[in-house]
Amino acid sequence: MYKLTLIIRYLLKRRITHFAIAAVALCVFIVVVVMTVMSGLVGEFKQKNHEFVGDCVVGTESLVGFPYYEQFLSDLYESGFVASVSPVVKNYALLSLTQYDVKQGVEILGIDPALHSRTTNFGQTLHFRVAQPEKAFVPMYDPNAIGCVWGIDVILPRNAKGQYAYGDRPAQISLTLTCFPLTAKGALAGVGANPVSTQNFSYSDYSHTGIARVDGYTVYIPLEQAQSLCMSGVEKRVTAIHIRFGPDVGVDEGTRRVGELWSRFKQRMAGQPNVGLLDTVSVQDWMRYRRAVIAPMEKEQVLLSLMFVLVGITTVFIVFVVFHMIITNKRKDIGILKSVGASNVGVLTLFAGFAFGVGLIGSCAGTLGGWLFLARINRIEQWLYEHFGWQLWDRTIYAIGEIPNRVEPEVVAVIMASAIASCLVGALVPSYLAARLRPVETLQSLRT
Amino acid sequence: MSQLPVSLKAENVHKSYRMGATRVNVLKGADLAVHEGEFIAIVGASGSGKSTFLHVLGGLDRPDKGVIHYNGRDLNRVRARELNRFRNDQVGFVFQFYHLLDELTVLENVMLPAMISRSIAGWLASRRTVRQRAESLLEQMGLKERVKHKPYQLSGGERQRVAIGRALMNQPRLLLADEPTGNLDSATGNGILNILDTLNKAGQTIVMVTHDERIARKAQRIVTLVDGRAR
Numbered sequence: 001m002y003k004l005t006l007i008i009r010y011l012l013k014r015r016i017t018h019f020a021i022a023a024v025a026l027c028v029f030i031v032v033v034v035m036t037v038m039s040g041l042v043g044e045f046k047q048k049n050h051e052f053v054g055d056c057v058v059g060t061e062s063l064v065g066f067p068y069y070e071q072f073l074s075d076l077y078e079s080g081f082v083a084s085v086s087p088v089v090k091n092y093a094l095l096s097l098t099q100y101d102v103k104q105g106v107e108i109l110g111i112d113p114a115l116h117s118r119t120t121n122f123g124q125t126l127h128f129r130v131a132q133p134e135k136a137f138v139p140m141y142d143p144n145a146i147g148c149v150w151g152i153d154v155i156l157p158r159n160a161k162g163q164y165a166y167g168d169r170p171a172q173i174s175l176t177l178t179c180f181p182l183t184a185k186g187a188l189a190g191v192g193a194n195p196v197s198t199q200n201f202s203y204s205d206y207s208h209t210g211i212a213r214v215d216g217y218t219v220y221i222p223l224e225q226a227q228s229l230c231m232s233g234v235e236k237r238v239t240a241i242h243i244r245f246g247p248d249v250g251v252d253e254g255t256r257r258v259g260e261l262w263s264r265f266k267q268r269m270a271g272q273p274n275v276g277l278l279d280t281v282s283v284q285d286w287m288r289y290r291r292a293v294i295a296p297m298e299k300e301q302v303l304l305s306l307m308f309v310l311v312g313i314t315t316v317f318i319v320f321v322v323f324h325m326i327i328t329n330k331r332k333d334i335g336i337l338k339s340v341g342a343s344n345v346g347v348l349t350l351f352a353g354f355a356f357g358v359g360l361i362g363s364c365a366g367t368l369g370g371w372l373f374l375a376r377i378n379r380i381e382q383w384l385y386e387h388f389g390w391q392l393w394d395r396t397i398y399a400i401g402e403i404p405n406r407v408e409p410e411v412v413a414v415i416m417a418s419a420i421a422s423c424l425v426g427a428l429v430p431s432y433l434a435a436r437l438r439p440v441e442t443l444q445s446l447r448t
Numbered sequence: 449m450s451q452l453p454v455s456l457k458a459e460n461v462h463k464s465y466r467m468g469a470t471r472v473n474v475l476k477g478a479d480l481a482v483h484e485g486e487f488i489a490i491v492g493a494s495g496s497g498k499s500t501f502l503h504v505l506g507g508l509d510r511p512d513k514g515v516i517h518y519n520g521r522d523l524n525r526v527r528a529r530e531l532n533r534f535r536n537d538q539v540g541f542v543f544q545f546y547h548l549l550d551e552l553t554v555l556e557n558v559m560l561p562a563m564i565s566r567s568i569a570g571w572l573a574s575r576r577t578v579r580q581r582a583e584s585l586l587e588q589m590g591l592k593e594r595v596k597h598k599p600y601q602l603s604g605g606e607r608q609r610v611a612i613g614r615a616l617m618n619q620p621r622l623l624l625a626d627e628p629t630g631n632l633d634s635a636t637g638n639g640i641l642n643i644l645d646t647l648n649k650a651g652q653t654i655v656m657v658t659h660d661e662r663i664a665r666k667a668q669r670i671v672t673l674v675d676g677r678a679r
Contacts, residue, residue: 001563001566001567001568001571002563002564003561004568005552005556005563006549006551006552009551009552010551013551058468085522325671332547333549333551335547336547336548336549336561338532338535338558339508339509339535339541339543339547339565340536340561340564340614341504341532341533341534341535341537341562341564341565342529342532342533343529343532344528346564438509439508439509440503440508440509443503443508443543443547
């Protein structure tokens with residue numbers, strides 16, 4: 001009972017204890033805030049990439065693409081575990097805006113807007129045709145024209161708050177896409193002085209995925225137009241098939257089953273012309289398919305975690321120093337306690353309990369502070385921008401709307417447990433030394 | 449007095465300390481038999497080993513050589529847990545500098561030995577009884593109005609009376625006082641001695657260390673430490 005009483009008194013009455021609690025709280029605050037923001041950004045980025053590509057992709061890196069995809073689409077539909085599929089042609093082109101004298105290299109994605117909207121979140125990324133994604137390529141101002149959808153950052157500027165200056169209707173803009181069509185052998189299809197293929201489109205809508213690389217460099221066009229613009233040959237080809245699984249099918253399980261289907265499909269196609277192109281195709285879940293863009297962010301997160309390990313070590317050291325000071329200051333108490341019958345274990349438990357208290361209060365305070373700060377982080381950033389012109393991320397450059405601030409209970413639990421463990425580790429040696437103190441040493445030293 | 453049973457007996461106790469490079473032999477075969485109800489004063493020159501002897505008698509320190517018998521058992525051979533229990537409920541210490549815990553109130557300081565000897569459950573079951581005994585002790589010491597004060601709010605004499613209350617909390621058989629008046633003025637010191645005298649008359653066994661022969665005369669028996677031996 002004396003331990004509990006003294007722990008509470010030490011926690012409440014000792015000013016140095018308050019410094020220790022403040023140090024722990026500060027460390028926890030920093031870790032909670034940065035981990036929440038960073039985890040939020042990475043999580044959001046992953047989710048956007050997942051939504052952008054669907055659950056699984058059967059595709060090739062080659063711009064030549066692969067044939068016989070329609071047969072494989074039938075296989076996928078018949079399998080029963082696939083909810084929807086979307087064949088896609090990906091290539092690169094030169095975008096020319098004759099009205100504005102603009103020329104820009106872009107990535108083109110040839111899609112069927114209805115299929116692609118069922119497989120990915122393409123439909124929800126549209127601005128004017130969000131309710132009718134199947135009409136994404138039908139310009140509102142000219143239903144007979146062949147439309148195209150732009151990644152929103154291709155042309156539309158953002159203001160400092162990250163908001164776009166949308167109009168009421170899509171502007172009447174014509175553009176030309178030029179690219180090099182390839183044969184099934186990978187050779188340029190055009191010959192002579194004009195090896196390129198050119199086609200005119202009318203701007204019909206924006207697509208805002210929230211992925212900067214996609215929104216800044218992508219133009220979506222109808223699948224058939226992409227095939228005629230970028231490919232030539234007898235068999236129609238695509239570069240990828242995006243797949244969304246049924247509601248009860250996990251991504252790993254679905255991808256494994258698609259892989260099996262693809263292997264059987266390849267065997268069945270043996271002997272067909274240009275069947276070698278099927279060998280360049282791989283079956284990947286969305287995460288692996290987008291690993292080139294996700295991996296750097298994950299690496300940053302790992303680096304950040306390592307930095308927090310250093311913060312943890314610093315906390316241990318701070319707690320060690322503070323406890324060393326406290327216990328040196330409390331030698332008299334230790335002698336008194338032992339003179340009235342307290343055991344070594346009792347003294348050890350007293351200071352370990354004290355360390356636990358410091359860790360618990362510090363981590364609770366840090367978490368509460370972090371939570372309050374995160375709840376207001378966007379307002380704080382807004383205030384800083386309005387008064388000092390300072391922004392954490394320049395919204396005219398980065399495709400970030402609001403700073404992520406959703407506190408994950410599991411993450412907080414791990415951070416708090418780590419903080420308490422750090423305090424216990426930091427207090428271990430001083431507590432052990434305190435427990436080993438001979439009472440007569442401390443009492444005699446106080447005589448002088 | 450010698451007809452009463454012996455409660456504590458020290459035989460041929462040796463104790464030395466290292467001071468820098470040299471080893472100082474403080475006790476060189478000290479003997480002492482403490483009988484039930486006795487009031488003994490241990491006197492000696494400064495540095496003669498009086499306090500060291502008291503600490504060894506009370507189980508705060510172990511002798512290098514020699515035996516401390518208590519209830520027929522050698523304190524040097526008992527386990528740490530038993531020695532802790534011995535310090536908790538068989539002896540009560542009163543120190544020259546009071547040694548109270550500043551974080552606790554006067555009442556809590558007095559209750560401290562009882563808190564140490566009980567688990568949380570045991571404490572919850574007996575806290576009223578313990579509190580009543582602590583309040584009764586403080587009333588005896590004339591500190592009834594000071595129970596909620598902190599030690600640093602009290603005078604030296606009051607602090608020493610709190611320390612005596614704490615020493616008596618678990619009703620120990622032996623009260624060990626190390627220069628209990630050494631830090632007090634004459635009048636306050638006399639007050640403390642009167643309390644000790646009253647306790648002894650009520651049957652409390654007391655061993656007191658002092659360098660002051662005048663104070664020692666309050667005891668029934670005076671033992672002088674000379675050259676590390678008790679005479």
